[in-house]
Amino acid sequence: MLFSITAVGQTIRVGAKHFTEGYILSEIIAQQLEAKGFSVKRVYNLGGTLVCFEALKNNEIDVYPEYTGTITKEILKSENINDIGNYNLGISKPYGFNNTYALVVTNETAALHSLKKISDLQKSPNLKAGISYEFLKRQDGWDRLAEAYSLQQKPTGLEHGLAYEALLNSRIDLTDCYSTDAEIAKHKLVVLEDDKNFFPRYDAVSLYRNEIRNVMNNVVISISEKEMREMNSLAVNNNIPFDQIARKFLSKSEEVPARPFNLHDLASKTLTHLYLTFTALILAIVVAVPLGIQLYRTPKAANVFLYIAGLMQTIPSIALLAIMIPLFGIGSLPAIVALFLYAILPILRNTVNGLRNVDPLLKEISASLGMSNWQSLRYVEGPLALPAILTGIRIAAVINVGTATLAAFIGAGGLGEYIVTGLALNNTSMILMGAIPAAILALVIEFIFEAIERRAFPAHLRKN
């Protein structure tokens, strides 16, 4: 399709990578669109370049802010940025600032080791380098940089949001950062000069689906490096919400108030969290318990199924969530599917084992009384396997409450949103605002299930 006519009133889906600048730029795009009469659906907290690009390609979002260096090196793996047209995608004019990678050290470290340029690092091979996971893995990342500058330091991977904390506490001496990061000015960090011009340009642009080309041609964004650093600083150092920073930038308006604690917001995120957890759990029960009963009767198939379910459990949660995007897009559906897959194994295994572990003598007696398979399940095997099955459900529920925090990375919401946003803002209290309620939920679920088990199975039955 070469073009399509976009009507005013159409909904445009704006994505955002989960880091401060990503949120602010997405909010600027969103508010510009709203000013022009479009309704906007915000799909924020997408976990990294891969998730954003997959979401865009699979028509889950229409536009998100990206950097030219990332597009050529990571997405296209080609020097020609116009190749993006092959994906039926387009890019806007550069916003006007270059947010390239940089290496930073503290003032003290710079003075101690006389560091000014990246080349100077050759003299101090024992410096501890804490490098963000994304930079470690990029084409233009650590390996090539170390090669270009003959660096000897062995890097340790860590989340970018935690790197400054680690740097200031001297856990690490050196980290990568973005040249517009607010923390550079705040903590008086020293940016090492890229004396060999290793880093490519990372000009911020809007990356969008060609269907909205006409719309995006009218969205002109102009931001200088200084303006971007100031906006980042407002978010990180002054705790101002992203939408207000964007509004202030667009209107050049007055001061904006700091973000107040919002109980209503916490309650609604908790409800979303419970919705994700329990929808997946109920689906898993409906599938895994009957399947477990069937597998108990066909032991050969049981081992194959349990093996596959066990394998599913070993896929890292964030990877499983990423796999879901091409299949189910973003939002709560892929999150529920992923949580459902995680919940299957404990319930399935405990159902099969619970039934297998029923005293063989009781199975023999059931047969001698002339019980059918169904009667034996209903009167004997089922009730006796129930404690094990309930334990499986409890384990699955607790796993789901924890894993659901990661669902925020694919736009499903829930308490994970605080954690993801907090990581982006390097804001520990915001991380805890998500982590503590999630931990409490897990404990409450544990208690509720224990109470159910106590009521359903009096002590003299449990020991049998």
Added chain:
Amino acid sequence: MYEVELVNISHSYGNHAALRDISVGFQKEKTTVILGRSGSGKSTLLKTINGLIKPRSGKVIAPDRKQIGYVVQGNGLFPHLTVSKNISMPATIAGEKDRSKISARTNELLQLTGLPHTYIDKYPSELSGGEQQRVALCRALYSNPPVLLMDEPFGALDPITRRGINEKIMELRKMSGITMIIVTHDVAEAKRLADDLLVLDNGIVQQFDNKEKVFQTPANKVVAELLLI
């Protein structure tokens, strides 16, 4: 007149032959005790009668499984069900809805085996070993089966409790004219309970005859040695 008949029954577990071409008939209303060492094939023989084991070859002529009571060592009571629910399980399986009929039969059986009526709401784990075995007996007798199979039913009980239940069994036999087949390795118990004795060794019937006759004239050395133990 046979109540249960086995014709050319053979069975094996892997390479181990448990029963070798056994043909016997159990007479109506008689009590037969099957005597033999561990591993002689006694339990296997019993389980072919109610179909818990399908023999590799041969034919079993017996009433339907639901018409055969079955009592085993370690009682096999359902731990999550009360005494009355355990006893009336055959009624539950049959879909019997008449509560008063069920409770009348349950009480009748409790009385027959000498258990107090107050036990109906207790769980098996709240009862002594002997009481549990009596409850198991009640369950096996619920449907008034023409045949009762017992596999070492009193093996786990102390001698005094054991004699008490033995006496109950003998009373029951006098009253009901049921056909009983009891597996044991206890010679004294065999002597007390049996009309007929079947001595099994290595999967082969060594002797099957009237109790007195077996004790007076053992058919071979194996039988003689077993009766001396």
